Amino acid sequence: MTISAESITIWVRQRRCVLPSWHFSPRAVSWLQVSPLALILVVLFALPTVLFVVVSFFDYDRTGIYPAFILDNYRELLTTPATIRVYVSSLSFGVTVWAITLLLGFSIAHFLIFHVRSAAVRTVLFLLCAVPFWTSGIIRTIAWIPFLGRNGAFNQIVMHAGITSQPLDFLLFSNFAVIVTYVNLFTLLMVGPIANSMSKIDPALIEAARDAGASRWQTMVEVIIPLSKTGIALGSILVFTQVMGDFFVVKQMSGGQSASIVSALSNEIQAMEYPPASASAVVLVTFVAIMVACMMRVVDVRKELVK
Amino acid sequence: MGRSDEAGSAAARFDVELVAVTKRFGTVVAVDGLSLRVPHRSYCCLLGPSGCGKTSTLRMIAGHEAVSDGDILIWDRNVTDFPPLRRGTAMMFQNYALFPHKSCIDNVAFSLKMRGVRKAERHARAHKFLTLVQMEGFAERLPGQLSGGQQQRIALARALINQPQVLLLDEPLSALDTFLRVQMRTELRRLQRDLGITFIHVTHAQDEAMALADLVVVMDNGRICQMGAPHEVFDRPASAFVARFIGGHNVLPGPRGPIAVRADRCRLGSASSGSYLRGHVSTVEYQGTVVRVALATELGEPVSAIVPDHAFFANPVNPGEYVTLVWSESDAHPLGATVC
C-alpha cells in the first residue's frame, strides 16, 4: 500500500499532542519569579510614597492631621527663604562630594583593576577598603570629632611636625568637616560600580589602543572612561542621593552652621507635623528624581545591567 | 526515554523525519519549510555556513527550540511538542556544558540521578560509559581539570548513558586542534557504528562532513540546497552555491549555463580542442601532495587548478604568468539555476 503525502500530513497532525509537563509559559514563570520582589516593592515602597504624597495635601494643627486638599503646605515650603537656602546648601555639598568621590573613586578603581596584577592581592585590597564599612557609619562619623578638633589628633600631629603653630580651626564643625566625612563614607559607593564596569572591559581593547599609538592618557579618555560610563553613572547616583538624603552627618559635623533638608524634615516628624513633612518629602523626592533621571539619560543603566 | 529497540526501529520508516519545519525569530526566518528524512542508523551531517539555520534545526530536533511550524517525528512518533526528555534524543553541546561543580562520574550519571536510580547502580553504569569513551581513570576529576578533548569524551558519555535513539552533536569538533579533530572524527564514526544509532552532526567544515557522513545535508538561508551521500554531493553539486561551499570546484560558464568542474580535474596546458580558460597566475600554494594554482581571470570568480606535485614541478609556473586552464567536457557538471 502506498502512503500518499496527504495521508501522512493528516496522520501527523492527529498525532500531535500537547504534554502537561510544559504547562507554564516562560513568561508566566518569569512573572512568578519576580512577584515577591514586585509585591514587596509595591507594598513597602510605592504605596507609602503615594501615602505621603496624599498626606502632603492635608491640613493640620496642634492636635492632629485632617484629610483635605490644600496647597498651603507647599506654599509655605516653597516661599520660605530657609528652604531655598537649605536646598542650595545640600546641593552644593552634593556636587562637591560627587566631584571628589568621582575623582578619588575612579583613580582607586583604575588602580585596582588595571595596575594590580594578582587577583589575590586585588581581593585583599578590596577587603581592606571594605572592612571599615562593617563599623557603623554613626561611629565613624563621630570619630572625626576627636580627630579634627582643636585638641584633636590631626592638629597634634601637624603642630608636632612643626607645620603650624596654631591649631587649625576650620577643620571641625565646618563645611570642610562635613565634606571630609561624606567623602570618607561614600567613596566606596563610587569605587564599587566603577571597578565593576572596568573589569568588564576586554583587555584586548586597551592593547589595540596602545598599538594604534594612543598614549596612556588618550587610552583612558578614549577607551576606559566611555566604557566605564555605567559604573560612573551608578556611583554618581548612589553618592548624590546619599548626600541629599543625609540627616546625620550634617547635624554632627557642621556644628549647626548648616542644615540638611532631611534633618529639617525629621524635626517636623518628631513634632508630628506630618503634612508639611510630607510636602517637604515630596519636593525632595521630585528634585532627586529629576537629577537621577538626568543621570540615567546619559547612560542607559537598564540596558547595561540586564543584558 | 526508551532503549534502542531493534523491532521498534525496523517498524518506523525513518529514524528522524522533519516535515516542513519552520523556525521564526520575530521577523527573521531561520529555518524555512525544511523537510528531511534521516534513514536508520545513519550518520547525517548538517553542513552550511554560519547563519544557515543548521544549529536551529538541530536544536528543534532536540527540543531546546520551539518549532514555529511543521512537525518533527522520531521513530514515527510526533515529538514536535515533547520536552527534550521524552524525545529519545540526547545532545552534545558545542561548549560541552559539563556541570562544573560535579565530578566527571557525577556528570555522566546525572540523568540517572534525575530518574531516581540509586547511587551505587548509577555509578556502576556511569563507569561503563566512561570506559566506552576511554576515560575510566578520570571519574573523580572535575571538568575544569580536563583538556578540551577529554571534556568532549565526558560529554559524549553523559549523552550516551540514556541510550538515545538519536545523538545530536552541535559543532563538536570546532574547538579542537587539527590533530585532535581528525582523531575524534574517527572515534565518532566508530562509536556510531558500534552503537548502531543515528548521529546528526552540525558542522561548517566540509571536510569533516564528507569524512563522517552517510548523508550530507547542505544548507543555506534556512533551506536545504542539496542532500545525498558525500561523493554524490561532491561529484554532482546541485547549484553554484553547493559547488563553491563544498570546495574543490571551479564554477565556470558553460555553453548551456553554468558548470562546475573539479579543480583536480583541471590542468594547466595549452588550449588545443575542448574547454579552456585563460588567466594570470595569482598564487601558487604548495600543499604537500598537490599544488594549488589560483588564477585571476576575467570572470572575477576564484578559479584554481589542483595539480599533483610531480606534475607541477615538472612544469612549474610562477605568479604573474599567463596560463591556460584546461579541462575535458566529460568533467563539466551542469549546475542547476537555484539560488541555494
Added chain:
Amino acid sequence: MMVGGRSHAAGAGRGRPWTFYALAGLFGLFLLFLYGPMLVIYLLSFQGPNGGVTFPMVGTSLVWFADIVKPGQMANIPASFQRSIALATVVSLVTVVISVAAGLGFRRRFAGSGVLFYLAVASLVMPSLLVGFGIGLGFRVLGLDASLFTSALGAQLTWTLPFGMFAMFAVVNRFDRSYEEAASDLGASAWQRLIYVTLPILMPGIIGVGMGAFTLSYDEYARTTLVIGTRNTLPLEIYALISSATSPTLFAIGTVTTAVSFMIIGVTLWAIYRIQRRRAASAPSL
C-alpha cells in the same frame, strides 16, 4: 563582586609605568584616610575611666569595653546587638531568596519588567528617612504598631532588595544557559534543574548577595529609625547614646566590630585556602 578574573594590568611582565606608583601612592593615602578615624576609635576605646570622647587620653583602661556588656540606663548594647543580628539574618535570608528568584526571572523580557526595574532603582535612591517615614505613616494609618520584624524588616528590605537584585543580574549574566539545557536534555525536571544545576553553579554569587545583605542590614539606621518601634537595633542604640551621653563606649564598640570583621574575613580566607589546597592535592595536574 568582580574581583578575580583575567588580568587587565598593563604591561604584564614588563616594568611598572610611573602611573602605577602615583596611583599606588594615592591608594595608600586613601587607606590612611579611611582608617584614620578608625585609628582614633581604636585608641580612644582604651580611654581611661575619667576621659572623654576627645583627646587627650586620660590614662588607659578597658573600662569602656566592660561597659558594652553591661546594660546601662541609657542603652542596652547586648540586647540591641542581638536584635541587630537577628534582623540582619532574617533580612539576609529573605533578600537572597527574593533576589535569586528575581534575577532568574529577569532573564527574559516580560511585560512590566521595565517598570519593576525602575521601581527598584527608585527604592534604592529614595532618601532613606523618607522611606521610613512613608512606612511609618502607613502603619499609623492602618493602626498597626511599628516593630522589629514587621516595619523595620520591611524598611530594610527596600534597601537590600535592589542591591541584591543588581548583584544577581551580574551573577546571572555570567551563567551559561547551556548548563540548564544540558540538564533538561538529560531528563531533569524544572525543579531538579534548579536544585542540582542552576543554584549550585550560582552559589558563590548567592553567598555574596547574602553576606552583602547582612552587612547592609546590620549597619542600617536611616531607614529603620522611624519604624523600629520601642526596641532598638544596635546602630539606633548608638544613635541614642550619642544624643544622650557620648562616651568612649561608642569607640569600644567600633573596635570590637572591626576586630570581629577581620576575624571573619581571616577565617573565610583561610577556609577557602584550605579547600583550594585540598582540591589541588587530590587532582594531579594535566
